[in-house]
Amino acid sequence: MKKTLFDKVWDSHVVDSIPNGPQILYIDKHLIHEVTSPQAFNELKRRNIPVFRPKQIVATADHNTPTENQHLPIKDALSRNQLEKLQQNCDEHNIELYALGHEYNGIVHVMAPELGITQPGMTLVCGDSHTSTHGAFGAIAFGIGTSQVAQVFASQSLLLKKPKKMRITVNGSLRKNVLSKDVILYIISKLGTDSGTEHFIEFAGEVFENMSMEGRMTVCNMSIEMGARGGMIAPDETTFAYVAGRKFAPKGADFDTKIAHWKTLKTDASAEFDIEYTFDASDITPMITFGTNPGMGIQLTENIPTGKDVNLEKSLEYMNFEKGASLLGQKVNYVFIGSCTNSRIEDFRVVADYVKGKQKASNINAWLVPGSQLVAKQIKEEGLDEIFEASGFKLRQPGCSACLAMNDDKIPDGEYCVSTSNRNFEGRQGQGSRTLLASPLVAAATAIAGKIVDITIPVLEEV
Amino acid sequence: MSTFNTFTSTAFPLAVENIDTDQIIPARFLKATDREGFGENLFRDWRYHKDGSENTDFVLNHQQYSGSILVAGHNFGCGSSREHAAWALKDFGFNVIISSFYADIFKGNALNNHVLPIQVAPEYLNSLLQAIQKNPSTEIEVNLEAQTVSFGTHNATFDIDPYKKMCLQKGYDDIDFLVSKLSKIEAFEQQHIY
Numbered sequence: 144m145k146k147t148l149f150d151k152v153w154d155s156h157v158v159d160s161i162p163n164g165p166q167i168l169y170i171d172k173h174l175i176h177e178v179t180s181p182q183a184f185n186e187l188k189r190r191n192i193p194v195f196r197p198k199q200i201v202a203t204a205d206h207n208t209p210t211e212n213q214h215l216p217i218k219d220a221l222s223r224n225q226l227e228k229l230q231q232n233c234d235e236h237n238i239e240l241y242a243l244g245h246e247y248n249g250i251v252h253v254m255a256p257e258l259g260i261t262q263p264g265m266t267l268v269c270g271d272s273h274t275s276t277h278g279a280f281g282a283i284a285f286g287i288g289t290s291q292v293a294q295v296f297a298s299q300s301l302l303l304k305k306p307k308k309m310r311i312t313v314n315g316s317l318r319k320n321v322l323s324k325d326v327i328l329y330i331i332s333k334l335g336t337d338s339g340t341e342h343f344i345e346f347a348g349e350v351f352e353n354m355s356m357e358g359r360m361t362v363c364n365m366s367i368e369m370g371a372r373g374g375m376i377a378p379d380e381t382t383f384a385y386v387a388g389r390k391f392a393p394k395g396a397d398f399d400t401k402i403a404h405w406k407t408l409k410t411d412a413s414a415e416f417d418i419e420y421t422f423d424a425s426d427i428t429p430m431i432t433f434g435t436n437p438g439m440g441i442q443l444t445e446n447i448p449t450g451k452d453v454n455l456e457k458s459l460e461y462m463n464f465e466k467g468a469s470l471l472g473q474k475v476n477y478v479f480i481g482s483c484t485n486s487r488i489e490d491f492r493v494v495a496d497y498v499k500g501k502q503k504a505s506n507i508n509a510w511l512v513p514g515s516q517l518v519a520k521q522i523k524e525e526g527l528d529e530i531f532e533a534s535g536f537k538l539r540q541p542g543c544s545a546c547l548a549m550n551d552d553k554i555p556d557g558e559y560c561v562s563t564s565n566r567n568f569e570g571r572q573g574q575g576s577r578t579l580l581a582s583p584l585v586a587a588a589t590a591i592a593g594k595i596v597d598i599t600i601p602v603l604e605e606v
Numbered sequence: 607m608s609t610f611n612t613f614t615s616t617a618f619p620l621a622v623e624n625i626d627t628d629q630i631i632p633a634r635f636l637k638a639t640d641r642e643g644f645g646e647n648l649f650r651d652w653r654y655h656k657d658g659s660e661n662t663d664f665v666l667n668h669q670q671y672s673g674s675i676l677v678a679g680h681n682f683g684c685g686s687s688r689e690h691a692a693w694a695l696k697d698f699g700f701n702v703i704i705s706s707f708y709a710d711i712f713k714g715n716a717l718n719n720h721v722l723p724i725q726v727a728p729e730y731l732n733s734l735l736q737a738i739q740k741n742p743s744t745e746i747e748v749n750l751e752a753q754t755v756s757f758g759t760h761n762a763t764f765d766i767d768p769y770k771k772m773c774l775q776k777g778y779d780d781i782d783f784l785v786s787k788l789s790k791i792e793a794f795e796q797q798h799i800y
Contacts, residue, residue, distance in 0.1 A: 158794040159787065164769035167787060171800045179688065181639035192785060207637065221637035228639050265800060272687040272711060286687035288715035290780070298784035300791055304767060306710075336624055337681040340710055370684060370709055404799065436624050436684070454623045547633040556656065568628040568685060570651050 145414035148377050149308050149343045152283045152408065156266045158300060165302040171265040173200045173295045174251045175238070177207055177229040178549070179270025183292035184232040194236040196299040201260055202233050202240040205250045206549045210512050210539035213243055222550065247390075249515020249541045252276040252483035256360065257517050259389025263378035263405040268295060272367045273483045273565065279359035280386070281378035281408045283343070286367065306372050307341050307417040310410075312348040315424030319600045322493065323358030324485060324563065324582035326350060327365040328430035332440035334420065339371025342417065345410060346376050350424045356385040357489035364484045365565055368437040377409040428599045431470055432567050432580040434458035439567070443471065443585065443597055461569055462577050463557075470579070470595050477560035478509040478590040479572070480583055482546035485563035486514030488521045490583040495527040497587040503535035504593025510552060511536055512544040536590070548573045561589040610701065610720070611775060612749045616673035617704070619738040620665050625678055626685035627712065631694040644690055645697030670742040675702045677734055682723075683712025692719045702748055704755065706731045717770050718779065724748070724755055724764045733760060750774060 146154070158167040180202070187194065194200070207222035217223040226243065233240035241247040247254055252273050255261045263281040268274060270292045277284035287301070294301055311330060331338075344366050351359060359376045366374030383402055386392045393401045432440040433447045435458040441447065448455065449466045459466060480486070480494055491513065503509055511531060513519040519541055522528050528538050545552040546564035553573030554560045560578050563586050564571075567578035581589070588598045635647045652664045660667050676695065682705040683691060692715040695703065701721060706728045708716075716723045726734070737744045737757055746757045750771065755762050766774075773779060784791075 155799070158791050161769060165767065167784070167791070169791065169794055169798060178636050182641050182689075185640065186781070190781065192781075195788070195791075219637075225637055225639060262800075270687060270689075272685065274687075286711055288687055288689035288692070288711060288718060290689060290715065290718035294780050294784055297781050298788060298791055299795075300784055300787075302769070302780045302784060336684055337707055337709075340681075340707070370681070372710055436626065457622070547628075549633050549636065566626075566628070566685065568626045570632055571628050574632075574634075574651060574656060 145411040147308055147410040147414045147416065148281060148345055148375055148408055149283065150414070152264055152266065152281070153305060155264070156283070165304045167300050168266060168303050169300050170268050170295050171199065172255075172260060172267045173299070174255055174267065174269035174274070175200060175202045175292065176205050176251050176269070176271065177225045179289050180232065180292055181225065181228045182289045183270070183296055186290075186293040187296055192297050194238070194296045197237045199299060200238045201255065202229060202238050203248060203251050203254055204229060204241070204243050206543045206547065208243050208542040209550050210510070210542050210544050210552055213540045246516050249517065250483045250486065250543055252360070252364065253486055253514030253518065256280065256356070257389065257515060259386055259392030262386060262392070262401070263382055264408050268301065273364050275367045275371070275373040276360050276364040276483060278363040278366070278373045278375040279356060280382055281375060281405065283373060283375065285373040306343045309339060309342040309344045309371070309418045309420070310416045311344055311346050312419070312421045313346070313350040313424055314348040314421070315350065317350060317424050318428060320429055320584060320598050321427050322582040322584055323354055323361040325427055325430045327362045328432065328437070328440045328580060329427045330422065331365065331369050331438045332430065333422070334369060336368060336436050336438040337370045339366060339369035342371050344369070344371045344374040346374055347410070351376050352379065355489055356381060357487040360487065361484055365437065368565060378405045429582060429585050431585060431595065433462065433464055433470060435461055435567055435569050437565065437567060437580060440580070441470075443595070443599055471597055473559065473595045474506070475559040475561050475579070475589055475594060476506055476508060477554050477558055478507055478586050479512070479545045479560055479562040479564060480586050481510065481512030481514065481544050482562075482564035483514065483543070484565045485583050486512060486518065488518050490563065491518070491522050491527050492525070493583045494587040495530040497584060498534040498536065498591060499530050501534055501591045503590050506593045507590045509536050509590045510545055511538045512552070513538070513541045515541050545572050547571060554578070561586045561595065611751055612747070613701070614745050614747045615675050615702070616671070616743055617675035617677050617738055617746055618665050618671045618673065619735045620676060620678045621735050623679035624681045624684055627683060627688050627691040628685055630683070630691040631688065636688060636690055641693050643697065644694035645699070648694040648698045674699050675704060675746055676700045677704045677731070677738060680705065680707045680728065682708050683716070684709040687711045687715070689715045689719070692716045692721055696721050704731065704734065704746070717774070720774055722748070722750065722774060726755065726762050726764060730760065730762045
């Protein structure tokens with residue numbers, strides 16, 4: 144039978160199948176952080192069972208970490224306690240932890256690919272919905288709840304029903320100024336936040352084939368915002384080149400063997416999907432969200448939808464926007480460039496390229512938060528920090544930061560933030576905060592102008 | 607874990623679509639390291655005004671509603687994987703959620719905490735919401751064995767994975783099962799490529 148990429152990876156990890164029930168899926172890598180792991184460790188203790196495969200677990204501190212003065216003790220007692228618990232639990236169970244200050248510390252979905260922990264054909268899980276990010280490598284990666292974190296601790300496996308398969312193909316070439324974030328915001332705006340539920344998505348077509356690994360990670364990261372369990376992109380030369388030479392990547396002959404296997408990880412011609420969608424790259428222009436879920440997105444030059452819909456009305460009331468209005472010219476006081484969606488080196492290069500020689504608007508508080516210590520290091524090595532400083536931006540220290548505001552980085556009540564993060568839910572970036580999701584380029588342009596501006600390239604100017 | 611099969615309860619109607627986990631339990635309450643006590647912050651920013659006073663417009667604060675069932679709009683539990691959302695609902699006293707659609711991770715988390723997510727057709731959901739709003743003492747009967755839900759003369763069946771149904775009925779969970787399979791998992795590891 145012809146198999147999809149998803150079938151190939153899934154089927155090779157099935158330990159056992161229960162008749163009329165779920166399957167036991169083996170997990171190659173388990174990533175953990177401070178927020179969703181403590182109760183799972185408690186559960187193991189309560190049952191008096193050990194961690195089955197501690198060497199296949201990697202821990203990092205990210206959600207609660209401050210983005211300034213990371214060398215000082217964390218002020219917030221509850222955050223500090225959660226990080227201390229993570230340290231204790233990792234010490235007790237012999238789990239590798241990249242704690243605050245460690246050269247490999249960073250957002251779990253940024254640091255694991257950077258270190259070569261994420262590899263094609265693997266299964267990876269983490270108690271965080273954006274684990275879907277790692278699917279960019281042709282891995283099956285998905286977010287799990289804390290009870291499941293405990294299950295993986297106890298057995299390195301999960302009991303699961305095999306999800307359905309969806310393929311989203313985008314062919315053609317992207318217009319200038321259209322980034323991977325725009326592609327995924329466009330897809331979600333067309334299909335809706337519940338469209339991927341019960342499915343694993345394979346992103347296929349020229350647009351994804353031509354995308355960098357960073358861009359692919361952005362796309363797969365937000366597949367959860369369509370409700371999908373995860374997103375995947377078939378591994379190719381771009382993938383192999385990214386993995387090669389990274390700290391935990393296979394080396395020498397082992398790497399060659401792995402590549403031979405990874406090359407087989409693509410959907411067979413005529414393999415079947417439960418559902419398919421196709422889009423044309425030329426229809427996509429820079430995007431922005433106006434509402435309170437990631438599906439409420441429009442192209443920068445479009446107007447907010449009209450029509451009678453209680454959910455639309457509820458969200459516009461929260462955002463204080465009018466039906467039918469344009470967002471161009473909308474004043475904004477905050478810009479956040481960071482989060483597991485857009486805090487990789489490529490994102491900061493895009494921002495630096497745009498802001499070079501320009502000055503940040505005086506009304507803007509811009510938070511530039513790298514995804515990891517390695518990204519922060521690279522920013523310095525490439526001199527991007529000097530560009531940011533000259534333009535009036537301040538670079539902060541790595542972490543999840545204002546994506547979910549568990550640390551001090553909160554957008555004040557009622558303020559607008561153009562954010563490169565993944566969720567514009569009510570209160571997500573702080574109680575009463577109003578989030579507009581966009582690409583790093585749109586965020587950079589907003590920071591310079593102090594308001595939302597059009598960066599779309601008119602069709603007539605195209606060659 | 608407790609077991610359950612049939613029960614009857616009144617319900618709270620929360621007719622909002624796409625209720626995300628950040629609304630069910632905001633991120634600032636995720637700093638705890640145990641599972642208890644999340645109920646007091648369930649729907650925190652909808653239940654309370656910013657000054658801490660009660661929002662009397664919010665359904666959980668309406669005196670006429672009570673019970674252990676939450677009836678909610680389409681795509682309930684979207685967003686984060688935080689199991690704290692399921693813990694908060696359970697801690698507040700909900701055993702059953704009824705909606706026309708659930709986000710995957712939330713659904714799994716609910717089941718793992720023995721909160722039953724019942725999926726019904728949108729039309730059924732609408733008539734149920736209207737019935738409760740009209741008469742808050744409307745009783746809903748849930749029968750897990752028969753996989754039925756009913757109120758008045760309106761009956762519906764719902765799907766549930768047979769294994770998960772057994773877990774709910776017997777108070778069993780996945781860890782028990784997986785630990786019983788460790789030798790099989792070890793054998794798998796011997797021939798596994800990674």
